[in-house]
Amino acid sequence: KTYGYNEEDIIGKHCGVLWGKDSSNEDLRSKLSETTKGVWCGEIYHTHKDESKFPIYISRSIVKDETEIELGIVSIVRDITEKRAREQRLEYMAHFDDLTGLPNRVLFYDRLNKLLSRAKRDNLLFALLVLDLDRFKDVNDTLGHNVGDLLLRMTAKRLINCLREADTVARLGGDEFAIILAGINEPQNAAASAQKIITYLGNPFRVKKDNECTIGASIGITIYPFDGNNADILVKNADIAMYQAKRDGKNRYEFYNPDMNAASFRHFTIENKLREAIKREEFILYYQPQIDINTEKIVGIEALIRWQAPGQDLALPGKFMSIAEETGLIITIGEWILLKACSQNKAWQNTGFSPIPVAVNVSARQFKQQGIAEIVAQVLNETGLDPRFLEIELTERILMHDEELIMANLGVFTAKGVRLSIDDFGTGYSSMRYLKRLPIYKLKIDKSFVDDIATNPGDRAISEAIVTMAHSLQLKVIAEGVETKEQLKVLRSLGCDEAQGFLFYKPLPADKITDILSKGKL
Template sequence: MNKILVIEDEEPVLAGMSALLIAENFDVIGAENGKVGVKLAIKNQPDLIICDVTMPELDGYGVLRELRQNPATAMIPFIFLTAKSTKSDLRQGMELGADDYLTKPFTRDELLGAIAARFKKQTVMFEHYSTELQHTEEKVNHLVYYNNLTGLPNRLSLQEQFYQVIAHIDKLPSQSSISILSISLDRFSRVNDVLGYTLGDLLFKSVAERLTMCVSSGDFVAHLQADIFAIILLTDDKTKSDVGVIHDILNTISQPFMLEGHEVFITASIGISRYPSDGGDIDTLIKNASLATFGAKKQGGNTYQFYTSDMQADSVDQLALESSLRRALEREEFQVYYQPQVELKTGNIVGVEALIRWQHPELGLISPATFIPLAEETGLIMPIGEWVLKTACAQTKAWQTAGFSSLRVAVNLSCRQFNQANLGESIVEILNNTGLAPQFLELEITESVLTQNESAAIKTLNKLKLLGIEISIDDFGTGYSSLSYLKKFPFSTLKIDRSFIRNINTDARCKNITMAIIQMSQKLNLKVIAEGVEAAEEVFFLCQHNCDEVQGYLFCRPVPPEELEKLLWKGKRLPIPILI
């Protein structure tokens, strides 16, 4: 039953209208003046208000004004009763928000018609708002439960789906098992860095489509965050194994993607946890699958790992190490060691390579092989690398001032450092602050840095070369397309990787490769430094084939600056074999 509030100061009119409306099955509330009417409207929230315009103390316009200012009554349909019918009177009411006017005297049919029109309009508006609300709820629901980019279910949806599966687990075949797959795209940041975020988003969508194609209708694919996907995989011993599906996924993802004319290759690392042996709830299972994914990434990616309990301990240790690493720079726990580079013609020290070391207060000296990958992964390599560069340049300038004026220093640049937008400006600032001339600084770049974006790398290296800085390619021969890089990039020095040097006297292949590298470098007017020289026989071979310089444990391990300075003052030389 619709509730109508009638506000009328003439008692006979109020009584008559109330009787008429009650007869038409309306619930009627009467108010003898405007002030009472406002209070009753707020208290009873009627479906319609019929109000006289001319009333003492608070007239109809005042009533409407107060009701429209109150959020609780602002939308209630409002019909004016008035003996005035001028345009200005009608305009005043409509501007305040009146829905209709009835001019006194009015007939029964006019009153009921006006009321019916208001309720019909109210019904239409309500249906419209309901439809809009439903659409809004659907949009909100989609945002809450689905990834906006790929359209795949998100983590919340994955949680609900998992518990639905568990609730009906008794209906699954007896041989069925439930696996949670955590899928991470390997080195995905390279795609964004090289091709931009637009193509990166297209790749996400394409990966989502391929993952969906790899699973059955009973499985559930979700996009959790960034480059992380997850699958609830239902398998059995007879027709479908989780390992089989995983191999399909790895193979499918590794196939090339065509994105707006660009052929993109990418791989994935997959971690697997199983219910209930690896966890009884979805959060634990996802966490354990993620730990297994990290294990797959440590193997180089494009593979999978099942969760094992010892991964938890490894993860805790890794987290603790990361926490310590974040504080190590401000606590001055890092040190720069220097390994001499010796000229084979004279046996003299002509340069040093700066190598970072971490003296942990509890764990002792931590190998760079342990913390450098973690620094790369977390982005801490940027401030750490800048500190190494500053420290090495300042130390080398101090040695030059002490009398070793031609000594140079080689510093490794990480991938993140090399790709920063203001690399040249940053290095110039460091050189200016330390006073080291550019020609005494050599920056070592690995081939993996160059593979990401050749054109950008060439521009960066040319800028550095114009500053007078020497550029060295490190670990030569261990990457891809090495020979082509020597033609494209402005290198001044080539470092032969230690993997070739240490087998030079036992492996004919290493011997031939080393000879070829030296000969090729000479033709390209590149200086050659052999790394990892540990035996006199290796020095003899390198002298025979006119290698320029060597560094390695045979002459000196990496040492703190004060020990390196002692070597310089002593004039330590490498004995050079006499060639016959």
């Protein structure tokens, strides 16, 4: 049965028929025939009746009589096809990524070290690219891990299709890939390949029958021998360059340069200090009043975070919030801001001040997290603040991705009575379609348009267009960064509803706002 023969087919035939004509067995045949110790065992290939090869384990023993005369040879054969398949599977799993079929980290480093040896010997250039997918976590969170896995497989195929056979593309883990570009002539060759990859991956992926998603890729590039002379340094520096590409806007590539080490160290230091700051409760909230342009009465307050590290100056959000967003610490910090702002607003109301809304900025990462609507509801319930007196500020860039999730969350907020506003309006990519569909209450004109509104016709025209459009959609308009009476005069002439800025009040701690409210500025 093992060989596919019937008894009548095989009895009387020479056992060599089982070996077939495979020349690779010649050495083993020789060993078998040269058995001198009476026993030989090993793995060889035998041949089925249909001439297909299969692996066997064979043990051969010489049979002798009592006078040590050789009578013949007894062989015991075991088919090890399944054993070999298991071994090959284990070998594959040790060197290839099971999800994408790409080389894994182990095989990647093996090929990189071999190329390093050759490059050192032959004085060759090569490039190493570290690639991380942009917005992949959003896909996982909104469409599920099965879709995320499909997207990774589709990404792997696109990467293979836009590279040469001599190149290596590997999956290092998660949504991070590494690419070895062997034998380049100049660094610009690596830049061209990186841009080609970004273009390929920028096309929509059809992940479901009626569903497409668009991601991007941030790529860091190192060149041997300029950016490192061993595998670990080249990978580390490419990783640093990739994170710089993410900080510079994503969906781009960056070549490594030594200055990035200092920036990476600063980033690492701030991240660790932020983690400690959360534990030690080093954050405080400042509040900036929002003013009705016509009456100049306070009609709202925006909550703004500050970081007071021991022995350090008060740090503004620009120093640390982008790192908090990138690392995910924004989730914890954002929940703290929301709870603190709502608690303070309720405290002002309990003191007897007329109720006004407090505006809280919510980042893209916060807004897309699972359960954000439940978190807001829990905070409102815990603090006792009426939802009408909470305003969530979103940047308009948030509106351009994951429309279904955004609509669902916005719908929950507005159903509870929470107000929604668009921060920094005019700096992103909003369209009338979004503004018509989404339950927005207010638009905030970005400070960049307000700065020169009294002297720059372009900024005035943009601001006027925003006010006119917003009013046609029954939306309020607020201008931020108002610092001069001339700016206020222009905004008033354009029909802007509200303003905030140093002309009225700087951001102040809660006790200072209490003093202002006590003077009847409402």
